[in-house]
Amino acid sequence: MITFENVTKVYQKDWVALQDITFFIEKGEFVFINGPTGAGKSTLLKLIYKDEEPTKGTIKVFDENLRFLKKKHIPRLRRKIGVIFQDFKLLQDRTLEENVAFALEVTDTSPRDLRKKMMGILTYLRLSHKKFSYPYQLSGGEQQKVAIARALVRDPYILLADEPTGNLDVKSSQEIIDILCDVNYKGTTVLMATHDLKLAKKVKKRMLVIENNKLVLDK
Numbered sequence: 001m002i003t004f005e006n007v008t009k010v011y012q013k014d015w016v017a018l019q020d021i022t023f024f025i026e027k028g029e030f031v032f033i034n035g036p037t038g039a040g041k042s043t044l045l046k047l048i049y050k051d052e053e054p055t056k057g058t059i060k061v062f063d064e065n066l067r068f069l070k071k072k073h074i075p076r077l078r079r080k081i082g083v084i085f086q087d088f089k090l091l092q093d094r095t096l097e098e099n100v101a102f103a104l105e106v107t108d109t110s111p112r113d114l115r116k117k118m119m120g121i122l123t124y125l126r127l128s129h130k131k132f133s134y135p136y137q138l139s140g141g142e143q144q145k146v147a148i149a150r151a152l153v154r155d156p157y158i159l160l161a162d163e164p165t166g167n168l169d170v171k172s173s174q175e176i177i178d179i180l181c182d183v184n185y186k187g188t189t190v191l192m193a194t195h196d197l198k199l200a201k202k203v204k205k206r207m208l209v210i211e212n213n214k215l216v217l218d219k
Contacts, residue, residue, distance in 0.1 A: 001157075002061055003059065004023050004024075005060075006020050007020070007022070007058070009040070017043040018040040018044060018213050019214050023208060023218060027157075027189055029189055029206060030181065031190070031205065032200040033194070034196075034197055034210070036211070039210040041194075041210060045083070049077065053067075061077065062080065062157070080157045082152055082154065082160065083151055083159075084144070084151050084162065084164045086164065086166040087167070090150075094134070096134075096146050097131040097132065100118050103150045104118070104153055107154065119131075121149045125148065127149065140167055140169075141175060144172070147164075152188075156188065157188065160191050163194055163195070165199065173199065181203065207219055
């Protein structure tokens, strides 16, 4: 489902973010991308949904070589991929339900289906009772659940989570991990970037370890 073949990413002034990375992720896997801050974890995820371009190497997603994917077809790719960020990236002037609905408004979903999907995902994440709340009225864990709801409401084949527990306490972090594991159990491929090695080991899933911008371990 996701293939990296000798992928290198170099930014300006010869800053190497990733160097000669090769791996393959099958449909339905749960994979941790582990490494210290600055190791290249976020860059790796951005390459998957074509927010960045590789300097060298080949990246395939859904068996499609991203190097040859035309700009007009990038939205089609991204509709199949959900992304969760550490800082939530919620719209502060919109309610919880409006934040989730926004992810569907750009896909020409009918108002009836939009409402059905939105309430379905909020009920699944136990947030329906707070649908009229604004982000500032929610805890950090609840805000991250809203971000997850926004990513899942379009039924993605792949879910990318970039340090989703980085700003949360232990209890909230565990709730987020439990949700991601359940989503994976239902068939979605999950990639989670984290610097928390202890957390990753606890879940006992496949782990790609990046150090000094190189893949040093795949287990």
